[in-house]
Amino acid sequence: MISGLPPPPVIVQPAAYEVSYGLVTGWVAQGTQRIVIRAGVQKLTDARVTGRHFTVRVDLPPRELRLSVTAVGVGGRRSTSRVANVVGLPRAAAPTARSPRLDRALAARIRGLVAGYGGTCAVYVENLIDGSGAAWNARARFPAASTLKLAIAVTALARDDDAPAPGTLTDSLLRRMLEDSDNDAADELEVHVAGSTSAGGHRVDELMEELGLTDTLMYGGYERDLAASSPIPLRADDQPSFARGKYTSARDLAGLLRAIWLASDGRGPLRTREPSFSAGDARHVLYLLSRVRDGGKLDRDVARTPGVQVLHKAGWISVVRHDNGLVFWRGGVFLATVLTYRPGGVGVASDVLAGRIAAVALARFRR
DSSP, rough: OOSSSOOOOEEEEEETTEEESEEEEEEOOOTOOOEEEEEEEEEEEEEEOOOEEEEOOOOOSSSSSEEEEEEEEEGGEEEEEEEEEEEEEEGGOOOOOOOOOOOHHHHHHHHHHHHHSSEEEEEEEEETTHHHEEESSOOOOOGGGGGGGHHHHHHHHHHHSSSOOOSSHHHHHHHHHHHHHHHHHHHHHHHHHHHHHHHHHHHHHHHHHHOOOOOOOOOOOOOOOOOOOOOOOOOOOOOOOSSSEEEOHHHHHHHHEEEHHHHHHTHHHHHHHHHHHHHHHHHHHHHHHOOOOOOOOTTTHHHTSSTHHHHHHEESSSSSSEEEEEEEEEEEEEEEEEEEEEEEEEOOHHHHHHHHHHHHHHHHHHH
16 A cells, blocks of 8 residues: 555455446445546546445446446545456346236237247246246246256355355356356266266256246256246147257246346345355356357347347257347346257257347337
């Protein structure tokens, strides 16, 4: 510390490698009069401080950013702390619990898109701010492909009390598994969780059952790399026929992602049933989903809209192609899950369907 300058502030939230809804908290030295918060060079606020603790809400730019907090004391003396690798999300998208309810106009639009697909599919869409949404075939079980890597990530983070430090083996495996959809990393994490891929898969199944998501089976590892009471209708209208293996439903994938979103603010069933899965863990998972290298699905059309962000985890094998994600815009966030199946093989039509579902939902919810 340079003589005469106050100690730099301590930033508690947001932390590095997390998403943030604009809540900035921490501590400043005695005598601090104001704090100035910036995203890069952009000033977000200049706020007075009473006491040593500060809690401020700001509107963060919708991107990965470097946040700085400057403490200003008597005579204008100042010191600054910074936190990098924060993904800014809309303040309006901060988690809150809402009961799902059917949006009949949206349901009609989704039925029209489903009818034009030419294969078996399932859809679940929900505005997480007001609960309105729609579904089609949401409880039919599909081969899961890589979509359950999200459940492996939650299970692994719930196993440890502390989030993995950057550069550790667990951190590296999580990044490879979610950002690159690496099968070997998924298998290694299952072994880390329970000693083998079969035991790790069983832990994943237990987690899903705890959340009431009973249409899912993890069924061990991956091949080596070479809410029934909801007024949104949750039925199995068109069940694909496939051999045994990993399976899941649109309802379960949507429920898992909703639980992660709620947990990112310390709410919901994950925090209740898995207390070692912290709010910071959830924000870190969402951060990793913001960096997924698999575009052209849910984000196919909406990503061209200024301010829209898509955090998602896709999965595919020869006969299925899925995507499960959160779509953020300035006014809030919605959940979209699209599963597709064709016994003769899937292709770009699956991605087009996912993109159109997301675009129709965004237009409806932004109205």
